[in-house]
Amino acid sequence: MFGFGTKDLGIDLGTANTLVYIKGKGIVLREPSVVAMQTDTKSIIAVGNDAKNMIGRTPGNVVALRPMKDGVIADFDTTAAMMKHLIRNALKSKGPFSGKPYIMVCVPSGITAVEERAVIDATRQAGAKDAYTIEEPFAAAIGANLPVWEPTGSMVVDIGGGTTEVAIISLGGIVTSQSIRVAGDEMDEAIISYIRKNYNLLIGDRTAETIKMDIGSAGEPEGMDNMEIRGRDLLTGLPKTIEITPKEISAALKDTVYSIVEAVKNTLEKTPPELAADIMDRGIVLTGGGALLRNLDRVISEETKMPVLIAENPLDCVAIGTGKALDNIQLFKNKAKESR
Numbered sequence: 001m002f003g004f005g006t007k008d009l010g011i012d013l014g015t016a017n018t019l020v021y022i023k024g025k026g027i028v029l030r031e032p033s034v035v036a037m038q039t040d041t042k043s044i045i046a047v048g049n050d051a052k053n054m055i056g057r058t059p060g061n062v063v064a065l066r067p068m069k070d071g072v073i074a075d076f077d078t079t080a081a082m083m084k085h086l087i088r089n090a091l092k093s094k095g096p097f098s099g100k101p102y103i104m105v106c107v108p109s110g111i112t113a114v115e116e117r118a119v120i121d122a123t124r125q126a127g128a129k130d131a132y133t134i135e136e137p138f139a140a141a142i143g144a145n146l147p148v149w150e151p152t153g154s155m156v157v158d159i160g161g162g163t164t165e166v167a168i169i170s171l172g173g174i175v176t177s178q179s180i181r182v183a184g185d186e187m188d189e190a191i192i193s194y195i196r197k198n199y200n201l202l203i204g205d206r207t208a209e210t211i212k213m214d215i216g217s218a219g220e221p222e223g224m225d226n227m228e229i230r231g232r233d234l235l236t237g238l239p240k241t242i243e244i245t246p247k248e249i250s251a252a253l254k255d256t257v258y259s260i261v262e263a264v265k266n267t268l269e270k271t272p273p274e275l276a277a278d279i280m281d282r283g284i285v286l287t288g289g290g291a292l293l294r295n296l297d298r299v300i301s302e303e304t305k306m307p308v309l310i311a312e313n314p315l316d317c318v319a320i321g322t323g324k325a326l327d328n329i330q331l332f333k334n335k336a337k338e339s340r
């Protein structure tokens with residue numbers, strides 16, 4: 001599958017987005033983790049952005065689906081096919097290659113051995129010479145330029161589509177962590193359910209995500225206009241437009257935000273005092289797309305009484321960290337040998 005001059009790859013295999021990093025080049029591909037395929041033959045029609053545009057708009061013989069759920073593989077064959085497609089596209093930009101690449105893939109820290117095995121097998125099936133895993137919060141911390149190898153405490157909260165990963169890191173290892181299957185997708189679901197309950201209006205996943213990004217916020221919203229949204233009236237079955245306020249969306253997101261804040265607090269409670277003091281100095285660092293929810297940094301800071309910062313390019317941190325970890329690939333090879 002690959003030609004001359006293969007470079008090793010880092011892949012952020014996310015519930016919402018998959019990013020590919022080529023060693024020495026950086027992130028070369030960012031696509032939604034969505035696949036569109038024929039229902040009968042299972043042949044793939046589109047992957048990534050093209051497939052995402054088809055969600056909720058496919059005819060009966062085509063399905064657009066997300067093969068990852070809650071940070072883990074929900075549909076093995078489709079995930080492997082999606083990875084194969086994305087790896088091939090990423091490597092195209094590097095010209096012809098020889099040999100298969102080693103691939104480092106990130107996984108949630110709360111993953112089971114069976115789920116981790118599935119990621120390794122899917123990556124091999126997608127064309128890897130061999131595959132290694134790195135825990136997502138560790139990769140996020142490397143990508144956010146935190147001093148992970150030093151004897152000092154760093155705290156990272158990676159809020160993705162399927163999972164929120166909270167971890168305290170020191171001396172190249174995770175000291176304590178918590179992974180909850182509550183993140184951006186759950187926020188979208190909360191918006192869908194709020195609008196269904198209060199307006200009898202059914203909206204799709206993509207509309208819910210747009211509402212979240214446009215007027216969603218943690219805590220009290222400030223300075224945003226109302227938004228017109230379209231959906232299907234559950235009583236008449238006909239299309240209908242309503243207007244919603246940022247305050248309503250903030251109320252819909254309250255429980256999800258609370259779960260994330262609780263995970264941060266629980267992790268802090270388990271943190272050894274010396275490391276807690278380091279974190280007090282440096283601050284809690286937010287990564288992942290969910291870090292972009294308005295005021296989330298402020299709410300976490302108010303609730304924990306700690307400084308909170310959003311990493312530069314939060315959506316890229318895990319991919320950058322996974323790619324940079326290729327520089328220390330021997331460490332991961334040794335770890336894999338021990339556990340296999």
Ligand SMILES: Nc1ncnc2c1ncn2[C@@H]1O[C@H](COP(=O)(O)OP(=O)(O)OP(=O)(O)O)[C@@H](O)[C@H]1O
Pocket residue numbers: 012013014015016017018070071072136159160161162163164183184185209212213216287288289290291292293294314315318
């Ligand atoms: N401006 C924004 N405001 C709020 N949420 C956002 C914003 N931009 C992106 N998101 C959300 O971030 C999530 C995707 O983040 P990311 O790409 O880090 O997740 P992922 O790595 O695919 O998921 P996971 O780590 O759980 O497997 C989506 O739920 C998306 O809606």
